[in-house]
Amino acid sequence: MIHLKKDETKTMVAVHGWSGILLGLLLYAVVLTGTAAVFAHEIGAWSAGHVTTQSAFEKPIDATVRRLAALTPAKYQDDVNVFEIGDHGLGVFFHRHDVDAKGKPAERGIYYQLDNQGRILRSVEGLDEDVFGPRNDDALSSFLVDTHVRLHLPNPWGLLLTGILGLAMLVAAISGLLIHRHLFKDIFTLRTRANPVLANRDKHSVAGTWSLPFAFILAFTGSFFSFFGTIGVPVVAMAAFSGDIEALSEAVFGNPGTVDARPVAIGNLDRVSADAVRRVGEAPTFMAIEHFGRADSKITVFHNPKTSDIEPVVLVYEGASANFIQAKPSVGTRPSVGGTLTGIMGPLHFGNFAGMLSKAIWFALGFAMCYVTFTGMRLWLVRRMDEKGSFAWLERTLTVVGFGLPLALTVSAAAFLITMPLGSSVYWTPAGFLIASALVILLSIVAPSNAMLSWTIRAATGALMLLLPLLRLLAAGGPGWGEAMAVGQPVIVALDIAFLLVGGWLVRECWRERRPTRTPEPTLDRVIEARS
Amino acid sequence: MTLPTLAALLLSAIPIILLCMGDPKRLRAADRKGSGMTPSRRRTLAALACVPGIACAIGGDAAAFFMWLGGCAMVGWAATFCFRTRDPDSVS
Numbered sequence: 001m002i003h004l005k006k007d008e009t010k011t012m013v014a015v016h017g018w019s020g021i022l023l024g025l026l027l028y029a030v031v032l033t034g035t036a037a038v039f040a041h042e043i044g045a046w047s048a049g050h051v052t053t054q055s056a057f058e059k060p061i062d063a064t065v066r067r068l069a070a071l072t073p074a075k076y077q078d079d080v081n082v083f084e085i086g087d088h089g090l091g092v093f094f095h096r097h098d099v100d101a102k103g104k105p106a107e108r109g110i111y112y113q114l115d116n117q118g119r120i121l122r123s124v125e126g127l128d129e130d131v132f133g134p135r136n137d138d139a140l141s142s143f144l145v146d147t148h149v150r151l152h153l154p155n156p157w158g159l160l161l162t163g164i165l166g167l168a169m170l171v172a173a174i175s176g177l178l179i180h181r182h183l184f185k186d187i188f189t190l191r192t193r194a195n196p197v198l199a200n201r202d203k204h205s206v207a208g209t210w211s212l213p214f215a216f217i218l219a220f221t222g223s224f225f226s227f228f229g230t231i232g233v234p235v236v237a238m239a240a241f242s243g244d245i246e247a248l249s250e251a252v253f254g255n256p257g258t259v260d261a262r263p264v265a266i267g268n269l270d271r272v273s274a275d276a277v278r279r280v281g282e283a284p285t286f287m288a289i290e291h292f293g294r295a296d297s298k299i300t301v302f303h304n305p306k307t308s309d310i311e312p313v314v315l316v317y318e319g320a321s322a323n324f325i326q327a328k329p330s331v332g333t334r335p336s337v338g339g340t341l342t343g344i345m346g347p348l349h350f351g352n353f354a355g356m357l358s359k360a361i362w363f364a365l366g367f368a369m370c371y372v373t374f375t376g377m378r379l380w381l382v383r384r385m386d387e388k389g390s391f392a393w394l395e396r397t398l399t400v401v402g403f404g405l406p407l408a409l410t411v412s413a414a415a416f417l418i419t420m421p422l423g424s425s426v427y428w429t430p431a432g433f434l435i436a437s438a439l440v441i442l443l444s445i446v447a448p449s450n451a452m453l454s455w456t457i458r459a460a461t462g463a464l465m466l467l468l469p470l471l472r473l474l475a476a477g478g479p480g481w482g483e484a485m486a487v488g489q490p491v492i493v494a495l496d497i498a499f500l501l502v503g504g505w506l507v508r509e510c511w512r513e514r515r516p517t518r519t520p521e522p523t524l525d526r527v528i529e530a531r532s
Numbered sequence: 533m534t535l536p537t538l539a540a541l542l543l544s545a546i547p548i549i550l551l552c553m554g555d556p557k558r559l560r561a562a563d564r565k566g567s568g569m570t571p572s573r574r575r576t577l578a579a580l581a582c583v584p585g586i587a588c589a590i591g592g593d594a595a596a597f598f599m600w601l602g603g604c605a606m607v608g609w610a611a612t613f614c615f616r617t618r619d620p621d622s623v624s
Contacts, residue, residue: 185557186557187555187608187612188551188552188555188557188558188608188611188612188615189555189557189558189561189612189617190558190612190613190615190616190617191561191616191617192616192617193617194617206609206612207609210605210606210608210609210612211605211609213601213605214601214602214605305595307595308592308593308594308595308596309594309595310594310595310598311594344594348598351602353595353598354534354537354595354596354599355534357534357537357538357599358595358598358599361599361602361603361606362602364602364606365602365605365606368605368606368609
């Protein structure tokens with residue numbers, strides 16, 4: 001494919017191998033949770049037993065927002081964000097621009113959480129970073145997303161770390177492309193029972209080659225999101241807005257216009273959402289009201305991409321009259337290449353631009369990325385099998401992360417299903433994950449061999465996955481298959497079936513490995529034994 | 533939206549699977565020498581596999597194009613796995 005000189009190839013192999021082995025375990029964690037997070041919305045509906053299918057924006061919201069405005073102090077009524085939460089309930093955040101304890105721009109206000117009947121479930125007052133935490137009914141999906149986005153590290157360190165991991169993935173993809181001389185010749189060659197180096201090389205390179213375009217796309221868009229707020233915005237603000245991030249946001253993402261602070265009641269929000277649905281063909285995902293209750297108020301309505309497109313739709317309305325003004329690009333006020341590129345970053349990263357089919361394909365691509373990362377580290381180890389003494393610990397670490405992480409995520413799902421009815425899932429979902437992780441690490445210390453460690457973790461994961469649908473039904477009180485289908489939530493049934501199939505397959509594989517006739521996957525231990 | 537994308541994927545899946553079945557290196561690794569496809573036939577099948585994606589792109593259907601691209605990657609990977617070589621002493 002691309003021919004490099006021998007010493008250049010050697011350097012590239014070193015870059016590829018060491019960048020992978022140094023950051024591969026963290027990258028694997030980010031990619032695996034990202035793969036699951038493709039279905040975060042569906043996992044939320046499955047785990048919390050959501051049975052409503054009509055969007056909150058397809059029901060009247062105008063009276064609700066006015067009622068909440070009457071309850072809210074005037075100091076928080078500069079801007080309002082309206083969005084869906086839980087089982088198609090409504091989240092409404094009345095706020096004003098402020099600064100946090102470190103002097104950074106933030107939003108301070110009152111966040112109302114309403115159910116799908118318009119009843120206030122909870123209201124929280126404070127800065128945006130404090131009020132938008134996980135809730136009892138979305139603790140599992142929030143946990144998945146937060147692990148993927150910032151590995152639960154405080155801002156900005158978590159975002160910086162995941163951004164660096166994205167860049168490492170980009171480096172690995174480019175160096176992998178350069179060192180693989182027979183990219184297309186080898187694309188169909190998978191010798192699973194060849195010698196360990198060849199078998200692992202084939203597994204890694206075949207999956208890597210097929211998913212190469214998406215390795216670039218997912219790594220680049222992921223890094224973009226991580227570095228956007230942490231580095232990009234502050235640097236641009238410093239260069240062009242004298243460090244004023246608020247002014248940058250207003251200029252780049254806002255709706256500039258003549259200031260008119262006269263008090264004028266907000267227009268009919270139901271008219272705005274009905275018009276937005278008519279123009280786009282589906283309900284909005286988010287509504288932002290600037291200068292609430294003023295003559296210069298603007299309402300920005302955000303939608304998923306239209307059919308056949310991957311760029312999200314943003315519509316702008318006059319706040320006072322609720323009249324449509326324009327379709328706005330994601331960046332700036334006029335269409336531009338930069339605006340379009342920024343707009344498509346999200347759909348290309350999350351795969352949420354065409355319903356379940358695009359999500360399913362992105363999930364499979366995410367799984368391929370996990371597989372490439374895992375088999376790459378395994379190949380690095382197998383190539384150094386003569387140095388067993390130095391790298392046996394790394395093989396166990398790889399098993400702990402590679403198989404232990406799915407187990408810990410499954411335990412966190414089980415913990416959520418058990419504790420959600422008790423109202424303590426926000427605590428127990430991450431606690432379950434940590435307890436399972438600690439047990440896996442402990443097991444890795446006491447297990448007699450890596451093969452035994454791997455077998456135990458996979459068997460436990462399979463058994464627990466088989467239990468998840470039962471826990472959902474019996475412990476969490478979720479809807480049965482008949483009820484879920486009747487209310488138009490087939491995703492609940494689909495996820496139950498997926499857990500049963502994957503769990504059943506894992507248990508079956510582990511059961512078969514106990515038979516002496518079946519040769520298990522070669523491990524460093526066995527390879528060394530066979531050689532001596 | 534879903535049906536045209538699935539149709540494009542299916543149309544590309546056929547040549548991809550044929551390419552996999554007739555891949556010379558895969559067949560050599562399986563010790564089935566001499567039964568691989570000729571380069572011209574492989575090029576033709578590869579071009580045919582790209583036609584639905586190009587049609588999506590020319591038609592301005594960006595969503596279908598990206599789903600087709602990702603779907604083809606997964607079809608190719610799955611086909612390679614299904615036709616994997618199981619012989620213990622394969623050639624390198």
